[in-house]
Amino acid sequence: MAQFRGVDYLLIDSMLSEEELLVRQSVRQFADAEVMPLIRDCYREGRFPTHLIPKLGELGYFGANLDAYGCAGMSSVEYGLLMQELERADSGLRSFCSVQGALVMYPILTYGSKEQKDQWMPRLRTGSAVGCFGLTEPGFGSNPAGMQTTARQDNGGWILNGEKTWITNGSAADIAVVWARTPDGIRGFLVEKGTPGFTSSDLHGKMSMRASVTSSLALADCRVPASAMLPGAKGLKGPLSCLTQARYGIGWGVIGAAMDCYETARQYSILRTQFDGKPIAAHQLVQEKLAWMITEITKAQLLALHCGRLKDQGKLDPAHVSMLKRNNVGMALECARLSRDLLGANGIMDEAPIMRHMCNLETVKTYEGTDHIHALVIGERVTGIAAYK
Amino acid sequence: MKILAAIKQVPARDSQLRVNDSGTWIEEPDTSEINEPDAYALEEALQLREKAGGEVVALCAGPESASQTIREALAKGADRAIHIEDDDLGRFDSLGIARILAAAAATEQPDLILTGLQSDDLGFGQTGVILAELLGMAHATIIMKVEPRGTGIRVKRELEDGWFQNTDLPLPAVLTIQSGINKLRYATLMGIKKAKLKEVRKLTASGLGVAVEPSVRLERVFMPQRTKQTRMIEGSVRDQAAALVEALRHEVRVL
Ligand SMILES: Cc1cc2nc3c(=O)[nH]c(=O)nc-3n(C[C@H](O)[C@H](O)[C@H](O)COP(=O)(O)OP(=O)(O)OC[C@H]3O[C@@H](n4cnc5c(N)ncnc54)[C@H](O)[C@@H]3O)c2cc1C
Numbered sequence: 001m002a003q004f005r006g007v008d009y010l011l012i013d014s015m016l017s018e019e020e021l022l023v024r025q026s027v028r029q030f031a032d033a034e035v036m037p038l039i040r041d042c043y044r045e046g047r048f049p050t051h052l053i054p055k056l057g058e059l060g061y062f063g064a065n066l067d068a069y070g071c072a073g074m075s076s077v078e079y080g081l082l083m084q085e086l087e088r089a090d091s092g093l094r095s096f097c098s099v100q101g102a103l104v105m106y107p108i109l110t111y112g113s114k115e116q117k118d119q120w121m122p123r124l125r126t127g128s129a130v131g132c133f134g135l136t137e138p139g140f141g142s143n144p145a146g147m148q149t150t151a152r153q154d155n156g157g158w159i160l161n162g163e164k165t166w167i168t169n170g171s172a173a174d175i176a177v178v179w180a181r182t183p184d185g186i187r188g189f190l191v192e193k194g195t196p197g198f199t200s201s202d203l204h205g206k207m208s209m210r211a212s213v214t215s216s217l218a219l220a221d222c223r224v225p226a227s228a229m230l231p232g233a234k235g236l237k238g239p240l241s242c243l244t245q246a247r248y249g250i251g252w253g254v255i256g257a258a259m260d261c262y263e264t265a266r267q268y269s270i271l272r273t274q275f276d277g278k279p280i281a282a283h284q285l286v287q288e289k290l291a292w293m294i295t296e297i298t299k300a301q302l303l304a305l306h307c308g309r310l311k312d313q314g315k316l317d318p319a320h321v322s323m324l325k326r327n328n329v330g331m332a333l334e335c336a337r338l339s340r341d342l343l344g345a346n347g348i349m350d351e352a353p354i355m356r357h358m359c360n361l362e363t364v365k366t367y368e369g370t371d372h373i374h375a376l377v378i379g380e381r382v383t384g385i386a387a388y389k
Numbered sequence: 390m391k392i393l394a395a396i397k398q399v400p401a402r403d404s405q406l407r408v409n410d411s412g413t414w415i416e417e418p419d420t421s422e423i424n425e426p427d428a429y430a431l432e433e434a435l436q437l438r439e440k441a442g443g444e445v446v447a448l449c450a451g452p453e454s455a456s457q458t459i460r461e462a463l464a465k466g467a468d469r470a471i472h473i474e475d476d477d478l479g480r481f482d483s484l485g486i487a488r489i490l491a492a493a494a495a496t497e498q499p500d501l502i503l504t505g506l507q508s509d510d511l512g513f514g515q516t517g518v519i520l521a522e523l524l525g526m527a528h529a530t531i532i533m534k535v536e537p538r539g540t541g542i543r544v545k546r547e548l549e550d551g552w553f554q555n556t557d558l559p560l561p562a563v564l565t566i567q568s569g570i571n572k573l574r575y576a577t578l579m580g581i582k583k584a585k586l587k588e589v590r591k592l593t594a595s596g597l598g599v600a601v602e603p604s605v606r607l608e609r610v611f612m613p614q615r616t617k618q619t620r621m622i623e624g625s626v627r628d629q630a631a632a633l634v635e636a637l638r639h640e641v642r643v644l
Binding site: 002003005018019021022023025026029030058059060061064070072073074078082 | 401457576580
């Protein structure tokens, strides 16, 4: 495939600043040169390209929108463009950065004590430490309020018991942000790798997010000091506020996956000939699919850009983010399916990136609030009636 | 060591080029990028600074939109920049551009000026060399490697047929850098943020006292014209063969 030059039907680039364009260009160069050549093998072999972690840190991709401890202090749109270019390579790479930044660094910076920040922020920023976020449990996915993991006070510390599952980077993490029920409501704890009673095991057999580590965490009478609790986070609001950050990034990220599928299909349809040597792109049915995709990608770009500007003005609320996440993930998944169709048999091979994106996007549709749950958030916003239960 | 890296913005490699209405140059392309060999010159400058200390100043003559390329240089680590802003540099020839750059460089007293060996758009390969002559500095072209050595530098030049030359130069000097000699760094997000705060000094050609008096003029820019001609070669078989070889060698240049 020819070098990726972006997808910009509606001159949306004209609404981006010089810095924003430079961020996108720089991440694009990195992804094209350092990730694209190896991502297919990583996906096949079911491994994350761990050798990239220090580089990702050096380039400022961890906690890029945070403005402390040497983080890059990117604007929301710059951060979004970073996510877009990473996910154009692979959702697993974007997930890694989402978890590290939005789900681990963000809560430590926002809710952590000075000691917690001093200890972890510099290491997480450079990638010398990896973090994970443990909210989901085997029995509680969409409804984390029901969680059964508990923390009880004992001898000036806390004792954690329970199981977390579907945890991105679980076994790779030096530090886990674990959410547990206390007599005081839900609280967050920083649990270090190797703490007695804390173990992890990887989930095998994934047909999606294969270039990302997903694990279960077990906490069996796991004792942590009092200083391990995040002092500023009380109740489910804590983890949910992290998810809002990560979902915002996903809303941008999936545009990248959609672009990669669309561009692959567009180029292919011009080169591939059938019936009297005519390019398949010359057929109206094929053009209609391309027209649908570019229109939906463009709408998704506008939605993301608008949400980004709102976020920087402090006006973006979680119900907005639900629309962004739900719409854009659905759009990307449909683009992947249509693009696969346009490549015919070639579309099912991992030579093309499309099936990989499609499979990844099935996870993205589910995690960080399923498509349904976000529909219910939007529904609640417009009716005033909560329909979750 | 104070190093100037002279960089130029050119149309991106696969951008759609359109000749302007007057047929004198191309319209401003949708996407531009740093001239490829200049990117390596900048990288070499940054690496030399890391080894020997000092300062890297990016020097760019170009339209307002070249600020994108300047910003990239600052984001990658140049300490500051000089932008000689001009929307119609086509009025100047290589000598004129070199005069502008020389006038700007003279305000800095650099130890070393690095630039690409040629530009991807015009491809004259002249600017760096003329710049050195105007400034009265030592110069060397098609540089593969630069090492500080005593009070001067040792460079490796690419010659033809896989031959190289290692030679010492005194400072100050001008080097024109070959593409691909080092690994280009990516601008870090922190670098991009910091670039906003770095100084960009704006100059103009007239402010530098450089007049427009080209001795070389670009007559016309046009897309390659495809023409098909058939020429019958007459004469004896021997003469025909000789004429054919002659034509293939000197006109078509395929032999
Ligand atoms: C690869 C991967 C990585 C992940 N990484 C993490 C991580 O790092 N940390 C973490 O904590 N979690 C992580 N998750 C878990 C993820 O957030 C959950 O899978 C998600 O919240 C959905 O929960 P569930 O799988 O239990 O599905 P369920 O909640 O059981 O949902 C199943 C189906 O029922 C529907 N449903 C449920 N309730 C309702 C309702 N009220 N109304 C309508 N429909 C409903 C859902 O929409 C869905 O279609 C990850 C998941 C995957 C696949």
